[in-house]
Amino acid sequence: xxxxxxxxxxxxxxxxxxxxxxxxxxxxxxxxxxxxxxxxxxxxxxxxxxxxxxxxxxxxxxxxxxxxxxxxxxxxxxxxxxxxxxxxxxxxxxxxxxxxxxxxxxxxxxxxxxxxxxxxxxxxxxxxxxxxxxxxxxxxxxxxxxxxxxxxxxxxxxxxxxxxxxxxxxxxxxxxxxxxxxxxxxxxxxxxxxxxxxxxxxxxxxxxxxxxxxxxxxxxxxxxxxxxxxxxxxxxxxxxxxxxxxxxxxxxxxxxxxxxxxxxxxxxxxxxxxxxxxxxxxxxxxxxxxxxxxxxxxxxxxxxxxxxxxxxxxxxxxxxxxxxxxxxxxxxxxxxxxxxxxxxxxxxxxxxxxxxxxxxxxxxxxxxxxxxxxxxxxxxxxxxxxxx
Numbered sequence: 001x002x003x004x005x006x007x008x009x010x011x012x013x014x015x016x017x018x019x020x021x022x023x024x025x026x027x028x029x030x031x032x033x034x035x036x037x038x039x040x041x042x043x044x045x046x047x048x049x050x051x052x053x054x055x056x057x058x059x060x061x062x063x064x065x066x067x068x069x070x071x072x073x074x075x076x077x078x079x080x081x082x083x084x085x086x087x088x089x090x091x092x093x094x095x096x097x098x099x100x101x102x103x104x105x106x107x108x109x110x111x112x113x114x115x116x117x118x119x120x121x122x123x124x125x126x127x128x129x130x131x132x133x134x135x136x137x138x139x140x141x142x143x144x145x146x147x148x149x150x151x152x153x154x155x156x157x158x159x160x161x162x163x164x165x166x167x168x169x170x171x172x173x174x175x176x177x178x179x180x181x182x183x184x185x186x187x188x189x190x191x192x193x194x195x196x197x198x199x200x201x202x203x204x205x206x207x208x209x210x211x212x213x214x215x216x217x218x219x220x221x222x223x224x225x226x227x228x229x230x231x232x233x234x235x236x237x238x239x240x241x242x243x244x245x246x247x248x249x250x251x252x253x254x255x256x257x258x259x260x261x262x263x264x265x266x267x268x269x270x271x272x273x274x275x276x277x278x279x280x281x282x283x284x285x286x287x288x289x290x291x292x293x294x295x296x297x298x299x300x301x302x303x304x305x306x307x308x309x310x311x312x313x314x315x316x317x318x319x320x321x322x323x324x325x326x327x328x329x330x331x332x333x334x335x336x337x338x339x340x341x342x343x344x345x346x347x348x349x350x351x352x353x354x355x356x357x358x359x360x361x362x363x364x365x366x367x368x369x370x371x372x373x374x375x376x377x378x379x380x381x382x383x384x385x386x387x388x
Contacts, residue, residue: 061245072187078220084203086238087217094232107155132160152181158361161292168196206335262305266371281310314364318343324386334370
């Protein structure tokens with residue numbers, strides 16, 4: 001496409017029109033595809049020609065969605081998955097062998113942490129965590145068998161911001177595969193590949209869908225790595241469904257305009273929270289008080305839609321706050337049109353000890369707020385009455 005503006009190719013990247021001359025991409029709800037003759041079938045399976053064979057491998061709807069993310073992230077290739085965790089697991093399972101080692105930022109999504117600590121050790125794959133505040137010393141954690149450098153930025157749920165340019169240089173220096181979970185930022189706000197990332201993963205369930213409807217995941221990056229990830233996924237079966245891909249591709253048409261408004265609302269919510277007497281600490285990348293504010297301004301277009309704040313009164317203060325919420329949703333999801341509040345210490349991370357929670361930046365009174373698209377005055381009014 002000649003026009004390389006983000007919003008334009010998000011809308012205009014589409015599958016080829018059928019004989020019916022539809023304006024909007026149709027749904028391709030089919031498990032398989034047919035061949036014209038024996039030679040067509042042979043050449044297609046030999047990958048001598050591009051053709052859909054089976055929807056576990058590829059499907060027109062899934063291809064359209066993937067092509068958009070590839071273009072948005074500045075990647076070479078991609079593959080779409082049923083969920084974000086399918087994308088993360090498949091990426092690691094493809095690229096790691098028994099005896100390999102991962103260096104990862106400590107503040108990662110809970111299910112990713114479970115992969116690192118419960119399942120990968122079964123296959124003799126170990127992970128060493130570094131704290132965001134100790135990022136400049138990350139090289140001391142790199143071992144001779146280290147293969148992957150992994151991070152989220154901003155992190156979930158502590159909203160730490162890590163310098164992609166710095167980590168890209170470290171990965172190149174030590175010949176590591178640099179993988180970034182870009183879920184909180186979306187490709188509209190941040191493109192880690194510009195800073196040396198080899199693979200970028202997303203939970204498309206979050207802001208990419210943006211309306212709390214479907215699950216999805218995607219991995220994009222270097223063509224040689226994505227080829228291997230594709231072959232793993234083709235044989236293990238975590239493919240995205242055509243219907244979900246159709247929904248998500250439509251979602252991408254409004255990603256830019258939605259994320260702009262999310263960020264505008266989130267900054268106003270963060271400024272309100274920072275000034276409230278019952279809030280001890282507010283973390284948002286585009287607040288000047290954020291410890292990595294300058295890094296966030298360098299690598300992100302805007303600050304995202306997630307605000308973390310510490311309520312006075314610890315776990316009971318957090319529970320009391322949730323009980324008093326009226327409009328905002330109590331949910332474990334994020335990136336929805338509807339504002340969502342979560343108190344990790346009493347819900348998603350309640351099974352961890354106090355020490356384990358503190359290690360990943362989850363303090364007793366921490367609340368994660370996924371700021372939605374309602375009128376911002378209504379969002380603030382609900383948070384205010386619950387805090388007061």
